[in-house]
Amino acid sequence: DVKVTQSSRYLVKRTGEKVFLECVQDMDHENMFWYRQDPGLGLRLIYFSYDVKMKEKGDIPEGYSVSREKKERFSLILESASTNQTSMYLCASSPGLAGASNTGELFFGEGSRLTVL
Amino acid sequence: AQTVTQSQPEMSVQEAETVTLSCTYDTSENNYYLFWYKQPPSRQMILVIRQEAYKQQNATENRFSVNFQKAAKSFSLKISDSQLGDTAMYFCAFMKPFRAMFSGGYNKLIFGAGTRLAVHP
Numbered sequence: 001d002v003k004v005t006q007s008s009r010y011l012v013k014r015t016g017e018k019v020f021l022e023c024v025q026d027m028d029h030e031n032m033f034w035y036r037q038d039p040g041l042g043l044r045l046i047y048f049s050y051d052v053k054m055k056e057k058g059d060i061p062e063g064y065s066v067s068r069e070k071k072e073r074f075s076l077i078l079e080s081a082s083t084n085q086t087s088m089y090l091c092a093s094s095p096g097l098a099g100a101s102n103t104g105e106l107f108f109g110e111g112s113r114l115t116v117l
Numbered sequence: 118a119q120t121v122t123q124s125q126p127e128m129s130v131q132e133a134e135t136v137t138l139s140c141t142y143d144t145s146e147n148n149y150y151l152f153w154y155k156q157p158p159s160r161q162m163i164l165v166i167r168q169e170a171y172k173q174q175n176a177t178e179n180r181f182s183v184n185f186q187k188a189a190k191s192f193s194l195k196i197s198d199s200q201l202g203d204t205a206m207y208f209c210a211f212m213k214p215f216r217a218m219f220s221g222g223y224n225k226l227i228f229g230a231g232t233r234l235a236v237h238p
Contacts, residue, residue: 004161035228042121042208042228042229045225058225103167104150104152105152109161110160
């Protein structure tokens with residue numbers, strides 16, 4: 001089974017702090033994604049990566065950056081956390097386009113609930 | 118731009134009964150993929166069912182089935198014989214076909230706002 005692991009389930013940070021959210025997948029997937037989940041808004045894409053060291057902005061990249069130094073690991077960085085970044089963050093992965101197993105399905109981690117005070 | 122609308126923020130159903138969750142979407146694409154994802158309380162999101170737009174036959178997965186109306190751009194999820202374990206947030210999602218994406222081969226999904234389903238004993 002595909003396993004996507006997010007390092008922290010719950011975090012509490014203060015305004016202005018730098019925050020790292022880590023995500024690791026064990027299925028050799030090319031694609032990795034960071035979504036933000038808020039009530040009434042569903043899931044919104046922050047950033048995604050389709051290869052090591054490659055990244056693309058999603059729909060709401062402002063205030064965030066990402067890092068993908070290794071294929072299995074995709075990190076989301078909040079350089080200076082603000083209260084409006086209090087949210088649930090979901091990491092996901094999927095095979096690349098060339099993968100015969102790519103049905104379009106995303107495989108999600110359990111989520112990281114971040115509270116910024 | 119594509120949009121996905123789930124008009125029912127919350128729904129409830131009695132155990133063993135049938136419930137239908139609605140989803141509409143807007144796109145100018147002719148070929149695309151639609152998904153229903155389930156997010157149980159404090160657990161990871163998983164795929165429930167997938168539909169390819171070029172297939173006329175509605176997808177089914179055990180107790181889960183869809184009513185795909187392409188002309189109406191509607192994609193509802195029917196859960197038969199509801200079970201307590203079906204209690205979850207359900208998200209409808211849209212994806213453009215792979216060939217419409219530029220190089221990289223990623224599959225970018227657009228999600229609806231979600232429907233919270235409660236199954237009562």
